[in-house]
Amino acid sequence: MRSRGTVSRQVLPSLVLAGLLCSSSAQALDIEQQRGEALLQKMCARCHAVGTGGESPNTQAPAFRTLGENKLYDPDFVQRLQEGYSSIHRFMPTFRFEREDAEAVVNYLEAIQAPRKPK
Ligand code: HEC
Numbered sequence: 029m030r031s032r033g034t035v036s037r038q039v040l041p042s043l044v045l046a047g048l049l050c051s052s053s054a055q056a057l058d059i060e061q062q063r064g065e066a067l068l069q070k071m072c073a074r075c076h077a078v079g080t081g082g083e084s085p086n087t088q089a090p091a092f093r094t095l096g097e098n099k100l101y102d103p104d105f106v107q108r109l110q111e112g113y114s115s116i117h118r119f120m121p122t123f124r125f126e127r128e129d130a131e132a133v134v135n136y137l138e139a140i141q142a143p144r145k146p147k
Contacts, residue, residue: 057139064129064136068092071123080140093142100138106130 057065068078075086077093084091099105109123109130125133 057136060132061136061139064132064134067125067129067133068136080142092137093140095137096141100134100141106134109133 065078068076072078072092073085075084075089077084077089077091080093082091106127107130109125110127111124
């Protein structure tokens, strides 16, 4: 296959990586993070605001961008995603993530955390 005038498939991943190294902002989601986002959209979006904007459909459910570092860097978090997250809150159905998916999800969540505003 020849690519005409477009960025070749070999170059693209390294461009994405370079973008990621330069900024950890939500603008440059890598492929794994995009997969994490897609999973969350599918499984969680009916209650939680998944992305960088919008309100949660379920007013009790925190928007994912507000989870904050404490939650995301909790070493149990990835583990709990794999074991079924229902223990965390009662209204939520049990979810089980494969290890790779759990990591993709956390990766994405870390990327979208709203910058802390000084109050
Ligand atoms: C049926 C609605 C519903 C779905 C679906 C749902 N959640 Fe929740 N979630 C809630 C509610 C309500 C809360 C806040 C109340 C609570 O903690 O019990 C919450 C809270 C949370 C919290 C914060 C808990 C804490 O310890 O502070 C996290 C993290 C979370 N959800 C992750 C997820 C993930 C990841 C998914 C998808 C895999 C998901 N939720 C799907 C309703 C839902």
